[in-house]
Amino acid sequence: MQEDPNRKYKLNKKRFFFSVLILTIVIPIILLFGIKLFNDRRYNLISIIIAFLSCIPFFIRFESKRPKAREIMVIVVMASISVTSRIIFAPIPGFKPVTALTAITGIAFGPEAGFLTGAISALVSNMFFGQGPWTPFQMIAWGLLGFIAGVLSKFNLMKNKAFLILYSIFAGIFYSLIMDIWHVLSIDGLFTLEKYKIAIVAAIPFTIIYAVSNIFFLILLNKPIGEKLDRIKIKYGLIE
Amino acid sequence: MRAFDSYHPIVIFTYFCSTILFSMFFMHPIFLSISLASSILYLGFLKGFHNMKRTILISIPLFLIIAISNPIFSHRGVTPLFYINYNPITLESVIYGLSMAGMIVTVIFWFSCYNEVMTSDKFISLFGKISPSIALIISMTINTVPRMKRQIELITNSQKTLGMYVHSGSIIKRAKSSIRILSILITWALENAIDTADSMNARGYGLRGRTSHSLFKFKRNDFFLFSFIILLSALCVYGEMANYISFSYYPYISKINLSYFSFILYFSYLLLMTLPLVIEFKETIRWRLSISKI
Structure with missing residues (x-):
């Protein structure tokens, strides 16, 4: 079927406009709203909304590409593998291959697929574990990690093992830092650097578990799964 | 109800x-x-x-x-x-x-x-109108997870007959068989996914003028x-x-x-x-x- 190129262009433009609108206008307005109207006392509510809103431009961009069925299916497979793995590893707190699988998807299929896999894994796995105010934070944290892995692989950096280890450690710290924001906010709704520092220190054991599990799974899985994804990419001509 | x-x-x-x-x-x-x-x-x-x-x-x-x-x-x-x-x-x-x-x-x-x-069906039917592809991804992921768990069991059982045990033996051997199971699972899932995608295309996924059924x-x-x-x-x-x-x-x-x-x-x-x-x-x-x- 022949697509009307003009229509697609218009659609893209409209959606691009929406994501710019969210990033440059809606989020600052909500921040301002939080400061002025709520007397600067509702960081928890505001930050949940902002964490969720910041995922939306990525979704809009994906939607505006009008993804083909095969592109959709690849993300579905990777997201469901990471959800399944999160369920299997549920008894060991913190030791999860989700970040590694998200990063591998990002490496093989580009930053966008990485973001979607991470964000969808968080959303869907919480349908099994129970949704809560932490869902948007997990979505943006895992999503951004997949995105970063995708961007780094564009520069051919992720083939290097030493760099993979560096990325894994960074990912563990990054995830921990984002989740600590929520932990601080859940205590009294206020955010102070002092309390944030305490939360970070208190979460160090978890940060280490995250980093170690990331190193373990990325080193172990990157090559075999990456090869499989590359094979599928070549065999069926999937575009990044 | x-x-x-x-x-x-x-x-x-x-x-x-x-x-x-x-x-x-x-x-x-x-x-x-x-x-x-x-x-x-x-x-x-x-x-x-x-x-x-x-x-x-x-x-x-x-x-x-x-x-x-x-x-x-x-x-x-x-x-x-x-x-x-x-x-x-x-x-x-x-x-x-x-x-x-x-x-x-x-x-x-x-x-x-x-x-x-x-429930997730309600969530998806709600967001299917706003963002059809994302809602489709979410719904298919929810559907795939239990199927994958079942498939893991199948693969584990068939690997057992080949002597690849997950629950017994030395740690290295266990890890080896776990990775083999994972690798088989991923190949299965990806090939299966391509089949699903082709079948979706054959039924006109993404064509204009298609309507979607809603229970609500x-x-x-x-x-x-x-x-x-x-x-x-x-x-x-x-x-x-x-x-x-x-x-x-x-x-x-x-x-x-x-x-x-x-x-x-x-x-x-x-x-x-x-x-x-x-x-x-x-x-x-x-x-x-x-x-x-x-």
Whole structure:
């Protein structure tokens, strides 16, 4: 079927406009709203909304590409593998291959697929574990990690093992830092650097578990799964 | 079938959005207690009071952590109770910690109610209109996870016949067989996914003019309930904007407003929070009446 190129262009433009609108206008307005109207006392509510809103431009961009069925299916497979793995590893707190699988998807299929896999894994796995105010934070944290892995692989950096280890450690710290924001906010709704520092220190054991599990799974899985994804990419001509 | 569940997903989603947002937003003690009590009642209704014990027991440590850590970190307020290391523990921060802990627990209860009522099919049918591809990804992921678990079992069993055990043997051998299972699983999943995608294409996925089936219809009842929820929410927001229900914990705890209008607000908030229970109650009575007529 022949697509009307003009229509697609218009659609893209409209959606691009929406994501710019969210990033440059809606989020600052909500921040301002939080400061002025709520007397600067509702960081928890505001930050949940902002964490969720910041995922939306990525979704809009994906939607505006009008993804083909095969592109959709690849993300579905990777997201469901990471959800399944999160369920299997549920008894060991913190030791999860989700970040590694998200990063591998990002490496093989580009930053966008990485973001979607991470964000969808968080959303869907919480349908099994129970949704809560932490869902948007997990979505943006895992999503951004997949995105970063995708961007780094564009520069051919992720083939290097030493760099993979560096990325894994960074990912563990990054995830921990984002989740600590929520932990601080859940205590009294206020955010102070002092309390944030305490939360970070208190979460160090978890940060280490995250980093170690990331190193373990990325080193172990990157090559075999990456090869499989590359094979599928070549065999069926999937575009990044 | 519960009566509130049979409403359109948009109505249910709006309802939970407003209850969860308001529970986080209104720190007024009366509002907090109304929300906490109704969330417990509703969760009890949904899960059965017996099953609820666990949810409540789990939330107690969380409640305590938050309630205790607030006065330790925050020394605002004007009424010192006692001193720890020359830092005052104030009455205001103790009460604020209790309210904050109550708020977080309430939100978690509301989320468990949400998980019970807003099932994933409703969630997807709601977002399918706004973002069809993302909703499709979510729905197919939910569908694939149990299938994958089943497939893992199948692969594990067939690998056992080849001598690849996951649960016994040395760690290296176990890890080797686990990776082999994972590798087989991924190949299976990817090839299967391509098949699914081709089959979707063959049935015209993404072509223009295709409609999608929806189980849910927006009926007149839905419209009434929807407007009612919006009306009650607007009333509460107006009350907050017009300072009828403003309440501050610091520097000292303010008095509770007991004017006529604030009572109307408390009542409407109570009605909003217990709306599903009211609906269930109404339906039960109607059912009883129609039975007794026969």
